[in-house]
Amino acid sequence: MLAILWKTLYQKRIAILVWALGAMAMVWLVLVFYPSFSEGDALEDLAKTLPPSLQSLIGDPANLKTVGGYIDAQVMQLRIPMVTIVMAIIFGISLSAGDEERGTLATVLAQPVSRTRVFLEKYAALAVSVAAVHLAVFVSILATLAMISESYSAGLIAQAVFGCFVLTMVFGTLAFSIGFLTGKRGLATTIASVAAFGGLLIDSLASSVTALQDAEKWLPYYYYTNPSIVLHGIDWVSIAFHMLWISVALLLGWAMFRHRDVEV
Amino acid sequence: MAKMPVINLHNLTKNFGPDIAVDKLNLEVHEGEIFGFLGPNGAGKTTTIRMMLGQISPHDGTATIMGHDAWRDRAKVHAGIGYLGGDMALDMELTGKQYLQFLARLRGGVSHHLIHDLARKFDCDLSSKIRKLSRGNKQKVALISALMHDPELLILDEPTSGFDPLIQAEFNKIILDYKKRGKTVFISSHILSEIQHLCDRVAFIRNGSLVTVGKMQDLTESTLKRVRVVFETEQDISHIRAVRGVHQVTADGRHAVFAFSGHMQDLLVKLADLSVVDLVIQDADLEELFMRYYKGNK
Numbered sequence: 001m002l003a004i005l006w007k008t009l010y011q012k013r014i015a016i017l018v019w020a021l022g023a024m025a026m027v028w029l030v031l032v033f034y035p036s037f038s039e040g041d042a043l044e045d046l047a048k049t050l051p052p053s054l055q056s057l058i059g060d061p062a063n064l065k066t067v068g069g070y071i072d073a074q075v076m077q078l079r080i081p082m083v084t085i086v087m088a089i090i091f092g093i094s095l096s097a098g099d100e101e102r103g104t105l106a107t108v109l110a111q112p113v114s115r116t117r118v119f120l121e122k123y124a125a126l127a128v129s130v131a132a133v134h135l136a137v138f139v140s141i142l143a144t145l146a147m148i149s150e151s152y153s154a155g156l157i158a159q160a161v162f163g164c165f166v167l168t169m170v171f172g173t174l175a176f177s178i179g180f181l182t183g184k185r186g187l188a189t190t191i192a193s194v195a196a197f198g199g200l201l202i203d204s205l206a207s208s209v210t211a212l213q214d215a216e217k218w219l220p221y222y223y224y225t226n227p228s229i230v231l232h233g234i235d236w237v238s239i240a241f242h243m244l245w246i247s248v249a250l251l252l253g254w255a256m257f258r259h260r261d262v263e264v
Numbered sequence: 265m266a267k268m269p270v271i272n273l274h275n276l277t278k279n280f281g282p283d284i285a286v287d288k289l290n291l292e293v294h295e296g297e298i299f300g301f302l303g304p305n306g307a308g309k310t311t312t313i314r315m316m317l318g319q320i321s322p323h324d325g326t327a328t329i330m331g332h333d334a335w336r337d338r339a340k341v342h343a344g345i346g347y348l349g350g351d352m353a354l355d356m357e358l359t360g361k362q363y364l365q366f367l368a369r370l371r372g373g374v375s376h377h378l379i380h381d382l383a384r385k386f387d388c389d390l391s392s393k394i395r396k397l398s399r400g401n402k403q404k405v406a407l408i409s410a411l412m413h414d415p416e417l418l419i420l421d422e423p424t425s426g427f428d429p430l431i432q433a434e435f436n437k438i439i440l441d442y443k444k445r446g447k448t449v450f451i452s453s454h455i456l457s458e459i460q461h462l463c464d465r466v467a468f469i470r471n472g473s474l475v476t477v478g479k480m481q482d483l484t485e486s487t488l489k490r491v492r493v494v495f496e497t498e499q500d501i502s503h504i505r506a507v508r509g510v511h512q513v514t515a516d517g518r519h520a521v522f523a524f525s526g527h528m529q530d531l532l533v534k535l536a537d538l539s540v541v542d543l544v545i546q547d548a549d550l551e552e553l554f555m556r557y558y559k560g561n562k
Contacts, residue, residue, distance in 0.1 A: 003369035011357050103353025110317055111370045112343035261320035264310075264349075 004108065004118060008095065008125035016129050019087045020136035026083060027140040028147075030074045035148055037074075038065050051208065063231070067152045071141065072230035076160045080137055081167055081224070088130050088172025089192045095122045096179025096253075097188050106264045115258050119180060123250065126172055134165040160229040166242045167224040171196040173246045177253025183263050220245055268331055270295050270417055270448045271316065275325030278311050278472075285311040287472040288325065293450055293465075298443050300459040300466035300480075301452040308472035309452040310349075313421045316450075317347060330417060343371075346410035350422030352403075360390035360397070360405045367409050374413050382408045385434055400426040411438065418442060420451040436462060488523045493535065494542035495520070503534050 009016075044064065063069025099105040099122075108118055138161045145151055175192035182188060199219040206216040216222045223238035271293035278286040286308045293299045303309050314320045316327045318338025327334035329341045355363055360383075368374035383390050388404040389397065397405070403426040410418060418439075424432055439449055439462055453459050459466060460480070467477035476483070488511070493504075495518045505513055509526020524531055524545075535543065 003366055007355070007358075007366045010362075011355065104355055106319055107349075107353055108370070109319060109338075110342060110347045111367060112339050113370055114339050259321075264314065264319070264353075 002121060002124075004113075004121035005124050005128070008122060009128060012091070012125070012129055015091075016132050019083070020133045023080060023083050023133050024136050024140035026079055027075055027137055028144045030079060031071070031141065031144040032148060034067065034070050034074075034150065037070060038067075067145070067150050068156065068231050071152060071157065072160070072228045075141065076164060076230050077225055077228070081164050081221075084130060084133055084137075084164060084168040085171045085196050087133060088126070088168045089175040089189065089196065091126050091129050092172045092175030092177075092192065093179045093185055093188045095126055096176050097183050097185040098179070100179075100183045100263055101185055103264050106262055109262055116254065119254050119257055123173075123176060126176055127169065130168055130172055131165060134161050134168070137161055137164070156230055156233060159234040163224060163229040163234055163239070166239055166246075167220055170220045170242050170245045170249075173249045173253075177249040180253040180257040181260075183260070267295060269293055269328075270297075270330055271299075271450060272328040273312070273316075273325070274328070276312065276315060276322050276327055277324035278308075278315060278320065279323050284472050286315070286322075289469070289472070289474055291467060291474065291477065293448060295448055296443060296446045297465060298439060298449040298451065298463045300463035301450060301469065302454065302459060302466055303452075303469040304454055307469045309454075309469060310421055311472075312469070313419060313450075313452060316419060317342070317345075344415055345417045345419055346413065346415035348407055348410040348418075348420045348423045350425050352406040354394045354402060354405060356395035357393060359393050360388065360401075360408075363394060363405060364390065364409055364412060368412065371413050378414065379408060379412050382411055385438070386431055398426075400428060400431070403427060404431065407435070416447055418447070418449045418451075420449065422453055422455075423451065424453075424455070488525045490546040491522050491524050491531070492542075492544040492546075493520045493538075493540055494518055496539035496541050499538050501538075503537065504531075507531050507534050 047064075063073055099108075105118070109115065138158060141157050141161075142154060171192055174195055175188050178188040178191050179185065199221050202212050203216050203219060203221045203225070206212040206222075220242055223235075223241045226238075227235060229235070269292040271291065273289050273291040276286055276289040276291075277284070289308075289312060301309055301312070311320070315322050316329055316334050318334045318341060321335045330344050332340045334341050355366070358366065364379055368376070368379070382388075386404045386408065388408060389401060390405070394402060394405060403424075407423065410420070424435055427435060439451070442449055443464075449462075451459065451462065463480050465477065465479050466483065468475040498517050499520075501513070501515050501520050504510060504520065504522070507524075507526060507530050509524050510531070511523045511525070513520065513522040515521075528545075
């Protein structure tokens with residue numbers, strides 16, 4: 001049972017560990033400076049000089065003086081999602097189009113397993129890998145807070161990390177599904193990257209470009225940051241929006257993969 | 265009632281854009297046969313096999329394997345077959361043992377004794393990571409993966425590339441043992457010598473179309489024979505040249521060598537008029553047969 005899932009996780013174990021350690025190190029490097037940021041107004045003054053589009057990327061400078069605001073603005077809004085989204089896109093493409101281009105997918109498909117099973121077990125491997133990195137982020141936030149003698153609601157941090165996991169899975173699923181839909185690594189990378197980072201750009205520019213304000217409401221990132229999960233808790237409507245994206249991408253990838261030619 | 269063929273290809277057709285890779289291919293392979301599928305690179309052999317495995321769909325026609333449609337019921341088809349490709353992509357970061365255990369778990373019901381037995385027969389190192397193995401050893405791991413569940417049908421696409429002669433001999437023994445046990449083997453190759461001693465029937469494919477299919481024996485009997493004659497003295501061999509079916513005559517003093525594809529009686533009558541001291545008639549090997557089909561049809 002679940003032979004493809006376990007084999008994939010075993011093969012990816014080093015990569016998962018490296019990404020998890022990288023994300024933990026990033027959390028630690030950012031949070032460890034919180035005591036310095038919380039004292040004085042220099043950062044707040046500097047932030048006020050930035051154009052609105054850049055201000056939207058770092059959030060409300062006043063929030064930086066509270067632990068929750070700092071975690072939100074400096075860790076969970078941008079830095080960690082960037083790391084996990086890049087990781088999820090790389091993993092998603094490697095498990096789909098990457099395996100097809102290497103020829104290992106065709107070898108598995110010569111065994112008595114349905115394409116649906118291959119698709120779902122590989123997707124489960126992607127989800128577990130991404131979840132492992134998010135678990136590492138959660139642990140790192142709590143550990144670093146303890147290290148700098150600060151505290152914050154573990155429940156809100158867990159919700160924020162879960163929200164980030166769901167956002168990350170939107171783009172990981174997109175990469176994975178396009179990989180299975182087309183079998184083309186380059187195409188899947190391009191579309192998933194444009195969706196992830198183009199969306200982020202639109203979201204950050206929307207605060208100063210009126211024409212983009214409607215467009216951003218169709219994009220996953222908007223529902224991740226509005227409202228801030230670290231400060232206000234999870235918004236299940238936003239999660240449902242992300243789940244809709246995931247479901248549509250997953251269904252399309254699965255339906256096409258079942259009926260298309262597989263390259264060797 | 266006649267038994268259903270193990271492999272039944274009916275008008276099987278596959279296009280890649282404007283190129284026709286396989287064109288209305290009709291073929292039946294029966295239980296207990298070793299069937300050779302011959303053709304040069306690019307003839308459509310691998311495309312045909314990929315349709316038989318349900319990896320790609322035919323544009324027209326059907327491939328029925330052990331009674332199941334190869335595209336719609338591919339998982340059922342795969343349960344009964346063992347497949348070996350010429351250059352199969354294996355999971356490089358696993359050891360041979362881990363890789364075979366993974367495939368065994370996917371299949372279920374695989375005997376670990378059989379895996380060890382095959383590894384011993386092929387002298388295959390299963391403890392090293394696959395990426396560290398030579399091409400021949402990788403091919404051995406892939407071959408074990410095709411044989412380890414003792415399938416009813418073996419589909420082998422250019423299987424012995426990278427094998428040394430000892431392993432080739434072991435491979436031949438296993439294939440012949442399969443036939444003895446009533447199992448079926450479909451083997452594609454462009455290395456003709458490896459097919460010649462194994463196959464009951466062969467098919468030739470060129471540009472996606474079947475050129476001919478027949479029993480190995482019939483094909484070699486109906487084809488060219490290589491004739492070498494030594495005369496007592498130098499002879500005028502114009503009578504020999506005139507015999508229907510004599511080709512490619514090379515005469516040198518008392519010696520004459522030529523290819524012959526006509527009635528042997530006609531040739532022997534003409535030779536009886538000459539003072540022959542030695543006569544050697546050899547069946548053409550499959551290589552010559554192969555070249556005849558491909559040169560003649562270009």
